Amino acid sequence: xxxxxxxxxxxxxxxxxxxxxxxxxxxxxxxxxxxxxxxxxxxxxxxxxxxxxxxxxxxxxxxxxxxxxxxxxxxxxxxxxxxxxxxxxxxxxxxxxxxxxxxxxxxxxxxxxxxxxxxxxxxxxxxxxxxxxxxxxxxxxxxxxxxxxxxxxxxxxxxxxxxxxxxxxxxxxxxxxxxxxxxxxxxxxxxxxxxxxxxxxxxxxxxxxxxxxxxxxxxxxxxxxxxxxxxxxxxxxxxxxxxxxxxxxxxxxxxxxxxxxxxxxxxxxxxxxxxxxxx
Numbered sequence: 477x478x479x480x481x482x483x484x485x486x487x488x489x490x491x492x493x494x495x496x497x498x499x500x501x502x503x504x505x506x507x508x509x510x511x512x513x514x515x516x517x518x519x520x521x522x523x524x525x526x527x528x529x530x531x532x533x534x535x536x537x538x539x540x541x542x543x544x545x546x547x548x549x550x551x552x553x554x555x556x557x558x559x560x561x562x563x564x565x566x567x568x569x570x571x572x573x574x575x576x577x578x579x580x581x582x583x584x585x586x587x588x589x590x591x592x593x594x595x596x597x598x599x600x601x602x603x604x605x606x607x608x609x610x611x612x613x614x615x616x617x618x619x620x621x622x623x624x625x626x627x628x629x630x631x632x633x634x635x636x637x638x639x640x641x642x643x644x645x646x647x648x649x650x651x652x653x654x655x656x657x658x659x660x661x662x663x664x665x666x667x668x669x670x671x672x673x674x675x676x677x678x679x680x681x682x683x684x685x686x687x688x689x690x691x692x693x694x695x696x697x698x699x700x701x702x703x704x705x706x707x708x709x710x711x712x713x714x715x716x717x718x719x720x721x722x723x724x725x726x727x728x729x730x731x732x733x734x735x736x737x738x739x740x741x742x743x744x745x746x747x748x749x750x751x752x753x754x755x
Contacts, residue, residue: 495586507591511576512598515552518612520545550574596621603627606645610652629666646698659707667714
């Protein structure tokens with residue numbers, strides 16, 4: 477999408493049928509249908525220059541040249557009517573139906589001026605982790621126009637009590653949000669799972685579950701720092717393993733009612749493992 481802003485020598489096309497025959501409200505509907513109201517996964521792609529010295533006709537990458545990174549995107553397939561029931565991969569580089577149709581913005585300056593605001597304000601921009609979200613904000617100036625962000629954070633694994641990586645993600649998000657001058661809606665997802673190789677001895681599982689509950693509460697406490705910097709915030713935690721009830725009391729102490737909407741889910745394969753929500 478950064479190509480949209482590589483727009484220099486051109487003139488407003490006053491004679492274009494698109495601008496002379498369609499009123500502004502119809503043009504806005506066309507823009508919205510082409511590239512608005514979607515969930516868009518933002519991905520950093522590594523690229524290297526081709527190796528022109530290779531005798532092999534097979535395309536090679538020159539590893540002696542430092543890799544560069546570019547931002548690309550995929551429209552979330554869950555938002556597409558024909559694929560709503562499918563899995564959730566996002567490596568569809570050759571599938572143009574997974575791309576926003578932003579080419580119209582490059583046709584002339586008037587199209588850019590009319591459509592660019594809708595492109596960034598109507599879509600939800602999704603990132604794989606807080607560091608990716610922070611890097612995008614730091615390297616891509618139009619990101620200040622974005623109004624809705626989703627961050628898919630790290631996963632807590634039962635038996636691993638290291639919460640530092642997730643805390644660093646929150647720090648990165650907080651630093652990026654400090655630089656914003658416009659309000660934004662932020663939604664963060666993370667999961668608590670049990671490793672398939674986890675084989676605790678007697679009594680250990682309850683202790684680890686209790687400790688994990690405390691880490692969840694610790695993450696929520698850090699999340700509140702981020703929440704205070706945005707207009708609308710939500711944290712979704714997907715519980716794939718039973719935690720001890722102590723974390724609920726901790727959350728009641730640290731989460732102001734009404735400020736953060738927290739959704740809790742359980743998939744424990746037990747009779748009382750139904751979905752539950754609260755804030």
